[in-house]
Amino acid sequence: MNHVEAERQRREKLNHRFYALRAVVPNVSRMDKASLLSDAVAYINELKAKIEYLESHQQREGNKRVKTEMMDTMDNQSTATTSTIVDQGRPGPGGPGPFGLEIDVKIVGPDAMVTVQSENANHPGARLMGALRDLEFQVHHASMSCVNDLMLQDVVINVPDGMRNEEGLKSAILMRLDQ
């Protein structure tokens, strides 16, 4: 049969592409295809966030723009090229992302609870607090602990009406976090 051979080649091609994708995505948590795909989208979103940050802060000290910038980001979310869809799937054992950083946001009433876990390097405490200052959030409570190379941090901030969106907050903070 010719059909079986064609299908064989199709599978072969697909697997080759999968292999190529593995080559460009770092920290592929597990070797299975589904995890590879979700790791890839997460990685792409992190790269996008990093680029957006670098582009907005190429010219120094226009620092009060950030709030409106964030609004824009949250509006355009999941629409155009600005889309910041983040890994709905498994909160798997993949651990910290490419930047050794894991962040979680929970909206509770007028406030948001943010928990961050990362490696204890580059003064992560100062970085999160600085990011929240730049975003002009009122910080009600914050605590952080380091043990060896691991850093755990959680803060409670007041969030204005317009931006009570867990994913939006997450990517906005993440964007200012990865320098």
Added chain:
Amino acid sequence: MNHVEAERQRREKLNHRFYALRAVVPNVSRMDKASLLSDAVAYINELKAKIEYLESHQQREGNKRVKTEMMDTMDNQSTATTSTIVDQGRPGPGGPGPFGLEIDVKIVGPDAMVTVQSENANHPGARLMGALRDLEFQVHHASMSCVNDLMLQDVVINVPDGMRNEEGLKSAILMRLDQ
């Protein structure tokens, strides 16, 4: 058969991940899976190149002077005009001092415990953490709470041998704190 259902769900999951990947990769030339995968790797490489470009085209300012500055300060301490003596006493009930800021330092072993009390303005949390970052102290633990206009904060930092001096640390931190 249970097997057929498991495989069905596996395919469903995989297709969902494919759909998520399509959402974050722009210009998906054709709708077929293989093309999507190769477009994804191309896009990732594009983002990487852009980041490398942006990172190389931004100037860095070295902030490594602070540590030696601090050493100097601690040497000249209580001698000339550089002295920055504040609020020797315990964190009394008098409330914040003239600067709306009260700071206390206690050396304990290789670490120092710093407690700060001030009015809740100008993002005091970010300012203390930033000051400690600039002074290149390892922060082991930090916590802060705000209630109305009052802010309370305490941190535990590691202090190198040469500067285990409560008054010196206090004025060094204070100096970087009032901008």
Added chain:
DNA sequence: GCGAACACGTGAACC
């Protein structure tokens, strides 16, 4: 033996 993950051949749909 079970669950997970994969490769395979086959039927169907679409130019």
Added chain:
DNA sequence: TGGTTCACGTGTTCG
């Protein structure tokens, strides 16, 4: 008509 892509059920391997 082929040529190409997909979904499906099945066999198999591995922990």
